[in-house]
Amino acid sequence: MRTLIYNLRQRIKTKAKNKELFAKEFSAFKQKGVTSPEGYKALLDLYCATNGKFNEKMHKELIASNPPKKVSTALTGLTGKTELSEFDTINKTLNKEGYCPFGTKINAELISKIYNYALKANTLTAPLYAKKTVYDPNNLVSEIYRFEQNDLVNNTDIQQLIMDPVLINIARNYLGCEPIFDFPAMWWSTTFLKEASGEAAQLYHFDLDRIKWLKIFVYLNDVTLENGPHRLIKGSHLPGAKPQALLDRGYVRIPDEDLVNHYAAENFVVVTGKAGSVFAEDTKCWHKGTPLISGHRLVLEFEYTSSMFGVNYPKFEIENASEEFKEFCANNNTYASNFKLKN
Ligand SMILES: [Fe+2]
Incomplete structure (x- = not known):
């Protein structure tokens, strides 16, 4: 006592x-x-x-x-038109469950352009992320191939997605303020390792770079149970929803068996989907990727935040901006505050 x-x-x-x-x-x-x-x-x-x-x-x-801009009409973006009532439903789902899959996909042409870019662009591989390598599916050297974030923001197709008004409004509603575009990430997951990889975030964890944030994920190829679907525990983002004994371990990765007893089976979500599928998640939820049985997975992820307090990342230097992107940044100072546009 x-x-x-x-x-x-x-x-x-x-x-x-x-x-x-x-x-x-x-x-x-x-x-x-x-x-x-x-x-x-x-x-x-x-x-x-x-x-x-x-x-x-x-x-x-x-x-x-930092009050949010008022949006009083439906918005049209790369996933199509979203009515105000749909934004409302998405936001309610996100608040309650920490996760919301979209009913519509990003158009196939843009997805295929980004996919083809990913087959040619430089990546960095685990464990050191030191040497630049182009992903070769026939000669695997790592379980994960990460693209450099600064390269991603210089890609004009990815710029289109960064400017997408529907995605921004989802972040705006969830955060309740004008969001800041925090960073993009894109990576190939492969079958290089047979067991769960900490490097490839294949053990349950929660993210905590910021005070509050929202992530939007885009699958760039078809993701089935075979090629590493994203997994999460619905509702575990809510304050008070994590077992204190696990939080007392600190900011660490947690084995499945420590979570299965705490949450109902129906809260364990496996996100499969065709190329172009999109979902939003508050990654305070316990989440992980699944080790791959076959094939590979290419994912693009954006993080939106209310404040940059947290991990210090350098600002993005953009040399290759479309005219539209330049104008967009000039008109959206808060959202674009991490972009340094050259020339
Ligand atoms: Fe994560």
């Missing part, structure tokens, strides 16, 4: 200390635009100690000074 009370007191003390540290480092971030390692660690610790409640509280404070 005495140890229990002692531990509880220690917990309360640590939380208070971390809150103080976070407040100090967050105010330094507002001045400098850079997050200190101590500030980021305080965010991670507070997420775990409060089971996500701290992030929600901070996010609410943040968005008060």
Whole structure:
């Protein structure tokens, strides 16, 4: 009993200390635009100690000074036309479940252009991500081939998706503010390793680069049970929805067996889909990729956020911008604040 009370007191003390540290480092971030390692660690610790409640509280404070643009008509993007009522349904689903698949796909022409680009562009492979390699499906050297983010934002087809008004509005609604485009990611997953790879994020984990964010995923080839579908646990993004004992392990990857007893079987989602399928997810949900049995998987992912506090990434340098993208960035300062357009 005495140890229990002692531990509880220690917990309360640590939380208070971390809150103080976070407040100090967050105010330094507002001045400098850079997050200190101590500030980021305080965010991670507070997420775990409060089971996500701290992030929600901070996010609410943040968005008060960044109200969202009013959208009062249906919007048309690369997935087609989305009515206001559909935006509302998507947002309700995202809030409740942390995940929402789209009913429509991105047009096949754009998907095939990006897919063909991915067969020719440089990638970096695990474990060192040091040497540039073009993906060769007949000569695998890694379980994961990551594209360089700066290359992705210089691709005018990907720029089209970055500007997509439907995707932006989904992020706007979910975050309740004008979103910032945080980063793109794209990677091939392969059959190189036979077991689950930590590098390829094939063990359950939650992301925590930011205070609050939304990710949108696009499958660029058909994804079946064979070639590494994304998996997640619905509803596990909500404050208080993770087992505290697992959060007490810190920001680490968790074996399946530690999660299956805690969540109902129907909350474990496996996302298969044809090329062009899109889904949005708050990756505070436990999620992972599945080790591949055959074939390969090419995924494009965007992250949208309410604040850049968290992991420090360099701004993107864009030399190859379409005229439309240049104009878009000039008209959307907050959203495009991570892009440095050259010439
Ligand atoms: Fe992740």
